Amino acid sequence: MSVHIGAKPNDIAETILLPGDPLRAKYIAETFLEGAVCYNEVRGMLGYTGTYKGKRVSVQGTGMGVPSISIYAQELMQSYGVKNLIRVGTCGAIQEDIKVRDVIIAMTSSTDSQVNRLRFQQIDFAPTASFELLHKAYQAAVQRNLSVKVGNVFTSDSFYRDSLDLYKQLAAYQVLAVEMETTALYTLAAKFKRNALSILTVSDHILTGEETTAEERQTTFNEMIEVALEAATAQS
Numbered sequence: 633m634s635v636h637i638g639a640k641p642n643d644i645a646e647t648i649l650l651p652g653d654p655l656r657a658k659y660i661a662e663t664f665l666e667g668a669v670c671y672n673e674v675r676g677m678l679g680y681t682g683t684y685k686g687k688r689v690s691v692q693g694t695g696m697g698v699p700s701i702s703i704y705a706q707e708l709m710q711s712y713g714v715k716n717l718i719r720v721g722t723c724g725a726i727q728e729d730i731k732v733r734d735v736i737i738a739m740t741s742s743t744d745s746q747v748n749r750l751r752f753q754q755i756d757f758a759p760t761a762s763f764e765l766l767h768k769a770y771q772a773a774v775q776r777n778l779s780v781k782v783g784n785v786f787t788s789d790s791f792y793r794d795s796l797d798l799y800k801q802l803a804a805y806q807v808l809a810v811e812m813e814t815t816a817l818y819t820l821a822a823k824f825k826r827n828a829l830s831i832l833t834v835s836d837h838i839l840t841g842e843e844t845t846a847e848e849r850q851t852t853f854n855e856m857i858e859v860a861l862e863a864a865t866a867q868s
């Protein structure tokens with residue numbers, strides 16, 4: 633086992649879905665995977681491995697924010713050899729033409745986190761998605777007639793904010809939405825030469841205050857998971 637994941641070496645598949653919420657990992661395993669077995673309960677950060685359309689896939693909760701996902705992503709790649717990591721999360725939209733329930737695929741991410749400034753001697757590293765995974769996910773979303781947007785997302789260290797000024801400025805620079813993990817996932821995937829992608833469902837609109845109901849979130853959420861699983865299982 634690694635420090636935070638209590639799995640044996642071959643318990644985790646090469647391809648993994650990463651929701652922030654560990655109970656979402658349980659839901660995904662029970663709803664979408666066949667023969668899912670729980671491999672991790674350390675700190676309640678549930679992880680499962682099963683199959684989707686005959687291909688081995690895992691799903692692991694990451695917790696919220698850059699420090700938490702950094703721990704899980706690094707251990708999954710370093711200790712368990714995970715190759716394809718697909719975050720399946722929620723986000724707050726900041727563009728007028730993006731609505732709640734839309735799906736966003738993060739091509740890159742901007743951030744207020746200092747982790748990469750510290751890592752790269754104060755330069756601005758540009759964390760980038762795997763083009764292959766992104767292409768497959770986009771195709772899967774279009775095939776399902778989903779409302780999907782691809783672009784820059786903002787990875788924030790803060791969920792609660794004092795002012796909307798920064799969000800309005802980021803929106804003017806074409807940033808699509810706000811979440812809390814993608815910068816770390818893409819940077820660590822680059823470090824370990826692996827493939828990463830963030831697929832996000834819009835759970836709320838930061839500028840208009842629009843929100844999804846719990847029921848609506850689940851339906852749209854299911855669509856996002858199917859897109860992620862199609863991209864994951866099309867991956868060589």
Ligand SMILES: O=P(O)(O)O[C@H]1O[C@H](CO)[C@@H](O)[C@H]1O
Pocket residue numbers: 651652653695696697720721722723791811812813
């Ligand atoms: O739904 P998840 O994957 O947790 O993602 C979003 O939700 C959390 C905040 O509520 C943050 O982790 C943010 O990135």
Ligand SMILES: O=c1cc[nH]c(=O)[nH]1
Pocket residue numbers: 722723724725791810811812835836838
């Ligand atoms: O990180 C997040 C996720 C959803 N909505 C937000 O405002 N922030």
